[in-house]
Amino acid sequence: xxxxxxxxxxxxxxxxxxxxxxxxxxxxxxxxxxxxxxxxxxxxxxxxxxxxxxxxxxxxxxxxxxxxxxxxxxxxxxxxxxxxxxxxxxxxxxxxxxxxxxxxxxxxxxxxxxxxxxxxxxxxxxxxxxxxxxxxxxxxxxxxxxxxxxxxxxxxxxxxxxxxxxxxxxxxxxxxxxxxxxxxxxxxxxxxxxxxxxxxxxxxxxxxxxxxxxxxxxxxxxxxxxxxxxxx
Numbered sequence: 001x002x003x004x005x006x007x008x009x010x011x012x013x014x015x016x017x018x019x020x021x022x023x024x025x026x027x028x029x030x031x032x033x034x035x036x037x038x039x040x041x042x043x044x045x046x047x048x049x050x051x052x053x054x055x056x057x058x059x060x061x062x063x064x065x066x067x068x069x070x071x072x073x074x075x076x077x078x079x080x081x082x083x084x085x086x087x088x089x090x091x092x093x094x095x096x097x098x099x100x101x102x103x104x105x106x107x108x109x110x111x112x113x114x115x116x117x118x119x120x121x122x123x124x125x126x127x128x129x130x131x132x133x134x135x136x137x138x139x140x141x142x143x144x145x146x147x148x149x150x151x152x153x154x155x156x157x158x159x160x161x162x163x164x165x166x167x168x169x170x171x172x173x174x175x176x177x178x179x180x181x182x183x184x185x186x187x188x189x190x191x192x193x194x195x196x197x198x199x200x201x202x203x204x205x206x207x208x209x210x211x212x213x214x215x216x217x218x219x220x221x222x223x224x225x226x227x228x229x230x231x232x
Contacts, residue, residue, distance in 0.1 A: 002074070003027060003028070003029055004027070004028050004029070004074070004076040004077065005028060005029045005030070005031065005068060005072045005074050005075050005076050005077070006019075006020075006023040006028040006029070006030055006031070006075075006076065006077040006078070006079065006210065007030075007031040007032075007033075007064060007065065007068050007075050007077070007078045007079070007116070008020050008023075008030065008031070008032050008033070008078075008079040008081065009033045009034075009053075009055050009061070009064065009079065009080055009081050009082065009108070009112070010033070010034055010055065010079075010081035010082050010083065010131075011030075011032035011033055011034055011039050011042065011050075011079070011081065012032065012034030012035075012036060012037075012038025012039035012040075012041070012042055012050075013034065013038050013181070014179075014181030014182075014199060015081060015131060015176065015179065015181050015199050015202045015203065015206075016032075016034065016079065016081045017038070017042055017199075018181075018199035018200055018202065018203035019079050019081070019202075019203045019206045019207065019210075020032055020042055020046060020048070021046070021203065022200070022203040022204060022206070022207045023077070023207055023210065024046045024047075024048070026207060026211060028076070028077065029047070029048060029072055030043060030046055030047075030048030030049070031043075031048060031049050031050070031051075031064055031067055031068035031071065031072070031075075032048055032049070032050040032051075032064075033050065033051050033052070033053045033060065033061075033063075033064040034050075034052065034053075035052065035053070035054050036052065037052065039051070039052065040052070049067055049068070049071045050067075051063050051064045051067050054082075054104075055080070055081075055082035055103075055104055055108035056082075056100065056103035056104045056107070056108060058111050061108065061111050061112055061115060062115060065112075065115045065116060065119075069119065074119070074123055075116050075119050075120065075123075075126065076120075076123070076126050076127070077126065077127045077128075077129075077210040077211070078112060078116055078126070078127070078128045078129070079128075079129050079131065079206060079210065080108060080109050080112055080128065080129070080130045080131065081131045082104050082105065082108060082131075083104075084143055084146045085097060085100050085101035085104050085105065085145045085146055085149075086100065086101070086145065087142065087143050087144070087145070087146075088144075088145075090141060090144050093144065093145055097145065098145060101145035101146065101148070101149050102149055104149075105132075105146065105149035105150055105152070105153060106149050106152050106153060106156065109130050109153055109156060109157075110156065112128070113128065113160060113171075116128070117164060117167075117169060120167070120169045121164075121167050121169070124168060125167065125168030125169055125170075126168075126169050126170075127169070127170045127171075127172075127209065127210050127211070127214075128160075128169070128170070128171040128172075129171075129172055129173070129174055129206055129209045129210050130153050130157060130171070130172070130173045130174070131173075131174050131176065131202075131206070132150035132153050132154065132173050132174070132175050132221070133146060133147065133150050133175055133176065134175050134176060134177040134178075134223055134225040134228055134229050135147045135150075135229075136150045136151045136153070136154055136173070136175055136221065137151065137154075137175075137221070137229070137231045138229050138230070138231055139151070153173060154173050154221045157171045157172065157173050157219060157220075157221070158219045160219075161218040161219030162219070165218055165219075170209075170214070170215075170217065170218035171218060171219065172209045172214070172217060172218060172219065172220045172221070172222060173220070173221040173222065174202070174205055174206050174209060174221075174222055174224060175221055175222060175223040175224065175225065176197065176202050176224050176225065177191060177196070177197055177223070177224065177225025177226050177228040177229075178190075178191070178196040178197065178225075178226075178228070179196060179197040179198065179199055179201075179202055180196055180197065180198055180199060181199050184196055190228055191225065191226035191227050191228045192226060192227025192228070193226040193227055195226065196226070197224065197225070197226055201224065202224055205222060205224045209222065
């Protein structure tokens with residue numbers, strides 16, 4: 001049986017690293033990308049391959065896809081994961097930072113889809129998961145640019161799922177709440193569970209969407225936020 005391959009951007013630390021460990025535990029080979037050498041360190045530990053890069057760079061995205069294909073010859077699952085773009089007062093965010101947010105969040109997902117869709121079509125299917133935010137549908141002034149563009153990712157996800165579902169390629173979004181990859185413990189009381197999440201919990205949810213465990217789920221935005229949001 002051919003061993004499946006998972007490609008992860010932002011795969012050196014935090015949720016990306018946790019997903020890498022979870023997918024490795026499920027038998028997937030890994031191709032990791034991150035801005036620092038953390039992806040290289042983790043890939044060495046887990047027997048994968050790595051390339052430094054950032055999600056907003058088309059060349060870096062192509063580089064990690066090319067590395068995965070030259071190393072393994074296939075890509076079965078993709079996790080699109082990037083950090084928050086610059087924050088600020090709503091009307092004081094510069095045009096340059098709005099453009100950066102678009103590149104980081106929306107265009108990175110579109111560009112990755114262009115790269116991996118032909119590969120997955122040739123293989124007979126695949127799964128893509130976009131990590132966004134619990135605030136995609138209940139936007140917060142704490143990080144306005146992130147909210148605006150991550151909502152756009154959910155819209156693109158719906159469109160992509162309609163277009164490529166017949167090819168057995170699924171795309172979903174994971175909307176994490178406050179998680180221990182960041183110093184957000186003070187927000188735990190805002191959730192129904194009265195605690196913040198663990199990266200391992202987010203990783204299990206992502207792995208569910210990336211694997212055949214969710215074979216009849218596509219075009220969805222799954223909130224994993226401890227009951228923080230009230231959106232029905």
